[in-house]
Amino acid sequence: MKRICAKASGFFTAAVSILLACVITGILMYGMGYNPLDAYYQLFFGAVVGLSALSESVVKMVPLVFTGLSFAIAKRSGLVNLGATGQLYIGALCTTVVGVYVTGLPAALHIPLALAAGCAGGAAYGAVVGFLKNRFQANELITTIMLNEIATELVNCLVDGPMKDLDALTKFPQSKAILDSAVLPKILTGTRLHAGFLLALLAVALYGVFMKRTKWGYELRVVGMNPSAARTAGMSVQRTQLLAMLLAGGFAGLAGSIEMLAIQKRLMQSFAGNLGFDGIAVALLGGNQPLGILLSAFLFGMMSNGSNKMQMLSNVPSAVIYLMQGLIILFVVGRYLYSKKLWEGLIPQRKSRREEVRP
Amino acid sequence: MAFLEMRHIRKTFGSTVANDDVSLSVERGEIHALLGENGAGKSTLMNILYGMYPADSGEILLNGRQLHLAGTKDAIANGIGMVHQHFMLIPEQTVIENVILGNRGNPFVLNLKEQARRFTELAAKYGMEVDPWCRVDQLSVGQQQRLEILKALYKNAEILILDEPTAVLTPQEVQGLFRMMRQLTDSGCTILFITHKLPEIMDVCTRCTILRQGRTVCSMPILPGADQHELAVRMVGQEVELALHKQAAHPGEEVLRVTGLHCARSDGVEAVRGVDFSVRSGEIVGICGVDGNGQSELIRCITGLLRPSAGEISICGTDCSGAGVKRILRQGVSHIPEDRLKMAVVKEMDLCENMILMHYDQEPVCRHGFLSWRAARLQGEKICRTYQVRMSSLTQAVQELSGGNQQKLVVGRELAQDPKLLIAVHPSRGLDIGATKYIQNSIIAARDRGAAVLMVSTELEEVMELSDRILVMFNGCIMADIRQADATREKLGALMAGIKGGQTCGS
């Protein structure tokens, strides 16, 4: 019963946050001379009406599921992984190396190999954060951000140098195309919907089972909530957090890997845009729960898909969705706003300012 | 008209009533004790007086003038100072910075030298020397307490609230504190002294007010030769059942053997210096001593949380020195840690998840890395039933339980493992009498089933009642190994202060 209530309140928080964000964004758009209703109409229709729009939203959702999982699993172990971007780039880089330079393999082997390379690359890069934290107590906020920049620069450097496709018609810095044997198959003809979607579903399911039903997931959760109790029970906080960062990096690496094998097919500078940080919004809105992450990833996929249509048809810059996403995160982390305690505290505040004091 | 009066104070936290119609009246220049059990509402009342919490209703009068305390600032401005049980000092900053922090009338550009001079003068006046340029984390506990008192005096406090000041001191330091308190009252200070230790009240106080379950029971003068037992009865509200259901011990074979154990804290100070003892099955060995004399480190070494720098620990004949926590737990060791919420439970998780915390990777809960929640539920239900944990369902979060029920859960979880060695640290800290007796009896029952029990407590009463043998720790050494029958308060008190056969040991 309690559990159902907790779930329901999670959905309530998410729904109210989305609503508030929409309203505020709408007001801002109106204030700047756009028509918010038209914008939202185009945003929504561009995202879900029609098979191609809907499938495109799902395509956009796939990498967000992975980066969302990446943030969520680290967060459950008590770490804030701001490094999904870097892990994603390294994953994409490793995948591209396997996808381009390993030749002569059948697809049944080449695809898993390329995916595994991406996953491993991301995981290794994530593990660096865990290592620095364990060995030097380096604050993960700063190390992840530094590692993001390093990975981005590394990819920039490689696609403009050693990995640059010299045969291409453009002078644009990009790698050679992924070999056909490594390209993820489509699962719906006439759309871009690819097998990565199934992988995303699988990843979410695995995440759920891992967290709730395995001892490693249990360790991870205990470490995240109460590290000293974890130590008393004989768990190694360092090892568990390292595992969490490894998995977080793996998920982010897979995001880059799938993006590369199914959509981009060539490694390019800053191809991932905001995928890494969007994962934070996805995980937060989804309450770090498997189903929640899936739903919120779909929402963000929809938004990113619909925003292009919106920009074309109602002239509102597509960047508006970032405004909305930022607001959504704000209202989710500020969920204390919806608690009865705050409002109860505010009303008799005339008498005494410190009503919400706890013992 | 009394000097300070608190009338009909009421304070609730959510649904719990911490203070219900409490009244207190204090005369100028007296040492007034506020007596009560844990959770009787003493600290809440004093926090209200100090402006930390606003009272829901009731009024405070100082010199017949009504006080409106919107915050601690107002209390300080009215000459009220408080020394908290957990010192409110900033360890990373210097003494003088701590003293002047937040004082009214500080100029924008600080003149620390001048302030330090005034502080040293004040300290000299009361014979409490503290170097104003020293970082607070380099002071001893006793010095920190003196600093806290000086800090309040520097803010011109006339009413000084001392919240359980003796909990961290040796009996000798306590005497020093009492001398200081008398000196302060002589110079016009009024002291409110929170405690639940009766003998201390007899020593130093002139009057006392007893609180029970958030209400005032009575207020009475302390006369020489007053009946301690009567006070105790008023404090706990019923005839105190002092005796536990405890038969004589029948010690069996040796379960835990510690030889020549040394251990250093993270700051390099040696906390345990060459400790030897053993615990046999079927006996309770109690370790007593003032907090911070190495008990905590000793237990952390035995449970594998800390690596000893030298020495040997063997459990059931197996050498376990430097082994990990898991290996030690698998030897049949159960551990009731010192801080329940910090070390023993995950308060956001539900009961079921907490029930498996110490053996989550053991059959039948865990097979091939997968957890069986069905098995966990079965175990959890059994423990809750056997150990009378009051709860509405196993999916309730632990933080919704009362402290007593949380501790019962921890004790039940550990005893359900049928341990060969039970390590219990402050098993009844912060619990009411009922829960305390229940938990103490459970520990005795475990002993009678053949477990070896090593218990640590700072409460002399608990150690003396429960243990078959008592070890006294001082400054990282074991001062003595005494049988229960030979233990007296005076003897233990002297040993806890490091006095052995008339000589002071260690430094």
Next chain:
Amino acid sequence: MSALSVFLGSVVMMATTYLLAGLGAVFGERAGIVNIGIEGLMLTGALMAVVGSYTSGSVWVGLLLAMLGSMLLAAVFACFTICLHANQTVTGVALNILASGLTVLLFRTVFGLNGMIPQIDTFEALEIPVLSGLPVVGAIFGQPLPVYLAFVLVPVCQFVMNRTNLGLKIRSVGNHPKACDTVGLPVYRIQAGAILFTGLMSGFAGAFLSTGQLSFFTEGMVAGRGYMVLAAVAFGNYSPLGVMAAALLFGASEALQYRLQVAYPVIPTELYAMLPYIITLFAICIYRRKSNRPVYSGRNYLR
């Protein structure tokens, strides 16, 4: 003027952006607030400065607008972290995402979609007589006014932090908010003040970036400098002087990047670009325990 002199001049110029924001961030961090949102605050500042300068024709109005804009955003941060107990890191990230959307929206509204770059008033170089004529170091004394201001502020901030009542309060709140509460300090108000000051200085830094160092706004122009500011604060061991050292280092590596790109085109510029990040990583690993990092950093104080 010699090449070295020009180089030194550009080091100081580039360091100023980091320094201005860093001086604000130091006070925030010392009060126990980890503000990832500096990136967004700077971005807002950069845009508002251009908007102000464009509409009024005075760079100073732009600066004022920039400070107000970032302080407004910082107030949102303060409101969510202090009143609503929201996680500081996540709130900061939200602020960055929000700012990246908001600035684009605002920018396109004011300047239209077709990106014609109009002429705006910018900070002009102010040569200090005599000093600017010196060999080698001369170019350091031919900078826009905010550069001098930033470096003059360093000792001022250092003094305020270590020698004044205000600094003591801020440091104490970051180390032990509960203790501050017991002596009657308004912990939340001090933290809010520190956050607003961070906002103010970030706005200044953003304004300098778009109307001093460069002369127009481009979308996402802060490009990770906000994060570097945080790194500079950690690198500078949470003291204004240290931040200045870190800012100069980052400025130097940025300036070096441009110069080496010209001098040795063989080595990819990305490798130089990586340099400050790698140095910061090492620096953070080396510091560890001797840090001035506040004990209660990044956690919300609940009474």
